[in-house]
Amino acid sequence: MNYDFTNRAKMITYVLMGIGLVAVIMGFVSGSHASWGNLLASNFFFLGIGLFGLIFLSKQYLAQAGYGVVYKRVPEAISQYVLVGGPIMLLILIGGNHHIYHWMADGIMDPTSDNYDKIIAAKEAFLNKPFFYARAVIYIGGWMWAAYALRKLSLQQDLNGGIIFHKKSITAAAAFVVFFAVTVCTSSWDWLLSIDAHWFSTLFGWYILAGLWVSGAAVLVILVVYLKSRGYLKDVNDNHLGDIGKWMFAISLIWAYLWFSQFMLIWYANIPEEVTYFKMRIDNYQYLYFGMVLVNFCLPFFILASRDAKRNSMFIVTVAVLILLGHFADTFIMVMGGTVGADWTIGFVEIGTFLGFLGLFLFVVQRSLAKASLNIENHPFLEESIHLHH
Amino acid sequence: MSKVIHALYDDDEKLLDGVKALRSSDIHIVDVYSPFPVHGLDIALGIPKTRLAICAFIYAMTGFVAAATMMWYMMIVDWPMNIGGKPSFSFIENLPAFVPILFEASVFCAAHGMVITFLLRSWILPGVSNKNPDPRTTDDLHLVELDLDDKEASEAVKILKSSGAKEINEK
Numbered sequence: 001m002n003y004d005f006t007n008r009a010k011m012i013t014y015v016l017m018g019i020g021l022v023a024v025i026m027g028f029v030s031g032s033h034a035s036w037g038n039l040l041a042s043n044f045f046f047l048g049i050g051l052f053g054l055i056f057l058s059k060q061y062l063a064q065a066g067y068g069v070v071y072k073r074v075p076e077a078i079s080q081y082v083l084v085g086g087p088i089m090l091l092i093l094i095g096g097n098h099h100i101y102h103w104m105a106d107g108i109m110d111p112t113s114d115n116y117d118k119i120i121a122a123k124e125a126f127l128n129k130p131f132f133y134a135r136a137v138i139y140i141g142g143w144m145w146a147a148y149a150l151r152k153l154s155l156q157q158d159l160n161g162g163i164i165f166h167k168k169s170i171t172a173a174a175a176f177v178v179f180f181a182v183t184v185c186t187s188s189w190d191w192l193l194s195i196d197a198h199w200f201s202t203l204f205g206w207y208i209l210a211g212l213w214v215s216g217a218a219v220l221v222i223l224v225v226y227l228k229s230r231g232y233l234k235d236v237n238d239n240h241l242g243d244i245g246k247w248m249f250a251i252s253l254i255w256a257y258l259w260f261s262q263f264m265l266i267w268y269a270n271i272p273e274e275v276t277y278f279k280m281r282i283d284n285y286q287y288l289y290f291g292m293v294l295v296n297f298c299l300p301f302f303i304l305a306s307r308d309a310k311r312n313s314m315f316i317v318t319v320a321v322l323i324l325l326g327h328f329a330d331t332f333i334m335v336m337g338g339t340v341g342a343d344w345t346i347g348f349v350e351i352g353t354f355l356g357f358l359g360l361f362l363f364v365v366q367r368s369l370a371k372a373s374l375n376i377e378n379h380p381f382l383e384e385s386i387h388l389h390h
Numbered sequence: 391m392s393k394v395i396h397a398l399y400d401d402d403e404k405l406l407d408g409v410k411a412l413r414s415s416d417i418h419i420v421d422v423y424s425p426f427p428v429h430g431l432d433i434a435l436g437i438p439k440t441r442l443a444i445c446a447f448i449y450a451m452t453g454f455v456a457a458a459t460m461m462w463y464m465m466i467v468d469w470p471m472n473i474g475g476k477p478s479f480s481f482i483e484n485l486p487a488f489v490p491i492l493f494e495a496s497v498f499c500a501a502h503g504m505v506i507t508f509l510l511r512s513w514i515l516p517g518v519s520n521k522n523p524d525p526r527t528t529d530d531l532h533l534v535e536l537d538l539d540d541k542e543a544s545e546a547v548k549i550l551k552s553s554g555a556k557e558i559n560e561k
Contacts, residue, residue, distance in 0.1 A: 264486045268474040307443070389430065 003232060003369035013363040020356010027349040036096035037339035038350055042357040043088050044191060045215065045331045046081055048208070049361070051143060052216020053079025055180070057150050058173035061166075066381030067243050067388050070235040073376065074223050076154060077368040078216065082147040084364050086140035093136055093191070100339050103127050103197040120197050127194055135190060139183045146176035151368075161378035184209050192331075195338030199277040201262050210255035214296075215327040217247040218320035223365070225313045232374045238311040239388045245310030248320065249300055256297035277337075284342040285333050292333065295326035328354065393543045395536040396523055397555040402428045405532040408553035409434045412534070417546050420535040423527040445507050446500045453499025454492055461488050531556070 027035030056075040060068050068075070098104040102120075107113030109121045109128075120127065149172045157165035185205025193204045201207075221244050227233045266274045281289050300319055309315045336344045376382055399405040405428060412419055419435060462481050465471045465488075470479040473487045481488075509515060527533045534555075536546055543560070550558055 260486075260489060264489065267486045270475045305447070307439075389433075 001232060001375055002371070002373055003227065003366065005366045005370040009366060010363075013359045013366070016355045016359025017363070018356075018359075019352050020354075020359060023349050023352020023356060027353065030349070032099045034336070034340050034343075034345075035349070035353075036092065036099040037335045038353040039092050040096060040100055040191070040339075041328075041332045041335040042354050043085055043092055044335070045212075045328050045354075046357050046361045047085035047089055048212025048331075049216045049219050050079055050081030050085055050147070051180070051184070052213055052219070053077070054082065054143065054146050054150065054176060055213065056216070056220065057154075057169075058146075058177050058180075061170045061173040062177060064381070066384035067240065069376055069379050069381045069385035071220075071224050071227075071233055071240060072154065072379070073369060073372060073374050074220060074227065074233075076151050077365045078219060078223070079147045080151065080368040081361050081364045082143050084360065086144050089191075090136055090140055093133065097129075100335075101194055101197070102338075103194060104129060123197065127197060132190060135186065139187045142176075142179045142183060146172065146179075150176070155372055157379065158373065158377045163380060166380055184212075192334050195335060196277055198273065201266075201277075203258055203262055207255070207258040207262060210251055210258050211327050211330055214248060214251040214255050215324055217244060217251060218323045218327075220244055221248060221316055221320040222324075225317050227369075227374065228313075235386045237388070240385075241313060241316065242307070242310040243388075245304055245316050248316075248323065249304040249310070252296060252300035252304075252323065256293070256301075259293065259297075280341060281333055281337045284344065285337065288329055289333055292326050292329040295322055296330065299323070299326075392537055392539050394561045395534075395538065395543060395546060395550070396559040396561075397534045397536070397550040398524065398526070398557040398559075399532040399534070399554065400530065400556045401554070402426075402431075402532060404554035405534070406430060406434055408534060408550055408555060411549045411553050412536075412546065415545065415549060417536065417538065417542060417549070420537050422535070423522060423524070423533040425528055425530060425532070428532070442504060442508065446504050449503030450496040450500040452503075453495040453497075456499070457492050457495030458488070461491060 024035060024039065027038060053075040056068065057072070057079065059065070060072070093100075098106070102108070103117075103123070105115060107115040108117050109124050110116055111121070150169060153165050153169045153172060157169070185208075188205050188208035192208065193200065221241070224233065224236060224241065224244065228236055263278060266278060299322055303309055303315065303319050332350070379385075397408065399408060402424070405422070405424070409419065409422065409431065413434065413436065422431065422435060424431070465473070465484070466479060466481050473484045476483070478484060522528065523535060524531070524533050534550070536543075538546055547558055547560075
């Protein structure tokens with residue numbers, strides 16, 4: 001049974017995208033730093049959710065796990081955003097250059113210039129434009145290949161059957177996981193960490209990975225519950241929902257662990273060049289910053305710890321929505337703290353840009369859900385997945 | 391006269407069928423011994439959900455509160471410490487330094503408390519004699535133990551036989 005992408009649902013995504021377009025134009029009229037920052041934050045957030053789709057599929061294949069097979073089309077559909085968000089990311093990096101990245105400013109690496117910055121110039125071997133853009137093309141190219149290949153193999157398996165496509169999927173998943181393990185770190189250094197080019201953190205890549213993983217799990221929960229309420233995914237039961245809830249719970253804790261590890265060491269050592277990053281954000285984003293930590297850690301910890309809460313769709317969707325907002329706030333603070341610093345606002349432009357990308361994301365996901373049957377066929381673990389119980 | 395029946399199965403599917411059949415005709419099952427965890431056996435036996443998780447939460451909170459009190463007394467009250475070059479002498483402002491200990495103490499108390507609770511609840515202690523009715527349940531056989539009066543026993547034996555029990559011992 002295919003998902004029915006109704007005209008009303010299409011209309012909603014068009015309206016969201018329209019709001020986004022107006023917000024972006026309004027943003028550029030008032031100032032480019034904030035607008036490029038907004039575009040980067042929103043697109044990176046949804047690109048990360050797209051990448052979660054690929055992580056989820058890959059780990060299912062590699063671990064020979066059966067539990068997620070009945071709703072496999074959903075992470076597949078989520079992963080298709082990489083095909084759209086990837087190229088948009090490249091455009092943002094090209095257009096945003098020195099508006100987002102201070103190290104791209106003219107003369108910053110030139111000792112004779114007034115703009116010269118000794119610390120940034122010392123990082124020229126890694127932070128230079130040709131290498132930066134070449135890396136971006138490689139990351140995005142690799143991810144797009146994985147999104148295309150895993151989807152195609154999965155659809156062919158449904159049509160033709162046989163173990164051969166499953167084995168090919170395992171190979172593709174293994175290649176993606178190795179490639180992604182490196183590129184998720186390097187891409188977050190490039191795109192987010194280098195906004196504050198003076199500052200560095202060695203666990204930044206894992207922190208970003210945990211953030212995008214838990215946001216993706218939250219989106220997966222919402223989509224699965226939505227599709228079930230519309231009468232699709234008949235084989236999905238409370239046990240499947242509980243499993244995605246466990247991901248949301250566990251990765252929220254990993255995210256909090258990494259956030260705190262990054263914060264505590266720097267807080268303790270109190271070295272000026274390291275604390276600037278946190279001091280700036282805590283001083284200027286006070287309530288948003290600690291509010292985000294509360295929502296992303298305490299809320300899932302206390303609410304999702306119980307087994308029954310993870311199986312209650314109302315509960316879990318509410319937590320998922322709050323987690324998504326919390327992690328968007330996290331991404332927003334990371335980007336805006338470096339681009340506009342204390343001059344941040346949350347108004348129509350910021351919310352509108354987010355809604356625009358939300359519309360685009362929902363459009364891409366629903367379109368690919370409508371393209372193929374939501375009922376999986378010929379998957380070797382399908383039986384196991386249908387009979388899942390704990 | 392009550393009778394103890396030991397029914398042995400060599401297949402976990404047959405065991406599940408037997409347990410379900412017994413339960414549907416309202417025969418009380420004392421216990422089931424199996425060499426490995428059988429999927430769905432808890433549900434088939436109607437065993438209520440474990441309350442160990444609630445204990446874990448209580449133990450973790452105990453550890454958390456104990457560690458917080460200890461650090462507050464040691465580092466703030468009794469001998470105020472200058473932590474990380476920030477001589478605020480306030481518990482809340484020094485909280486980041488205390489979080490790892492709060493975490494470890496919670497995990498320590500939760501883990502040890504759960505193990506000790508489990509051992510006490512199942513009465514697995516040094517010097518306690520073996521409750522296993524048949525040593526073959528540690529190898530390749532599943533055992534269903536029943537304690538019934540004569541009338542029920544004959545019915546139970548019928549059910550056990552039809553579900554494929556390999557061996558039935560009555561005492």
